[in-house]
Amino acid sequence: MAKRTTVGARAKGIERTVQQLLWPGTVFAGHAKRPALEDQDVCGLGCDDWPWWGEVKNYGQATIRDGGGTWAVLEKALEQAGKAILRNVQVWPTDGAGLPVRPKPFAVLWPSGSRREDQRLAMCEYAGARVVMPLHQFKRLFVDGPSE
Numbered sequence: 291m292a293k294r295t296t297v298g299a300r301a302k303g304i305e306r307t308v309q310q311l312l313w314p315g316t317v318f319a320g321h322a323k324r325p326a327l328e329d330q331d332v333c334g335l336g337c338d339d340w341p342w343w344g345e346v347k348n349y350g351q352a353t354i355r356d357g358g359g360t361w362a363v364l365e366k367a368l369e370q371a372g373k374a375i376l377r378n379v380q381v382w383p384t385d386g387a388g389l390p391v392r393p394k395p396f397a398v399l400w401p402s403g404s405r406r407e408d409q410r411l412a413m414c415e416y417a418g419a420r421v422v423m424p425l426h427q428f429k430r431l432f433v434d435g436p437s438e
Contacts, residue, residue, distance in 0.1 A: 304348040304400050305331045311425070312344075314435050329374035333393065337435030343393035344412075347372040350402040360399060364413035364422060367397035396426060396432075 309316060313334035313407035332344040345367040349357070359362045372395040385391050404410055413420055418420040423431075430436070 294414055300402075301346075301348045304401055305346045308332050308346050308398050308400065308425070309334070312429050313339070314350055328380055332398070334433065336394070336432050341391065341393035342396055342432065343371055344396045345374070345397055346398045346400060348400050354401065360411065361422065364385070364397045364399050364411060364419065367399070368395055368413050368415075368420065371395035396428070400425070 309332040316334060330343060331346040334342060336342050347363055347366065347367050349363065354363055356361060375392055375395055376436070396412055396413065399411045399413075401409055407426045408424045411422055411424040412425045413422045414428065415421075415433065
């Protein structure tokens, strides 16, 4: 069994990896490669210049299974990201009407020991439904934007 500090360090490393995969070269306060806020794992602008705020989970297969499976783990993480956005509404800029520009929430499941891109999943809300896709597809569709 891994020590709590090892698990925590691995999780923060995966958060850095996801941050840099989705938004290469991003740097935060103190030259950090991931956000330092307690409620925020990863963040950046999407292809439509709207902010995204994500929750990253790095679980082993037993934890995923005990958490109700892949869908349940992602759904819980997505809800966690949404609640964090609401708790931190004061940090968001406002639009022309003075309304806060709230980020879109998303969740990432990067299973421990995953080696293939198709094992790393993202969940977000799209067209009124929760959708799950490989993380690289999420990047292509929502961060980079579909290519012509």
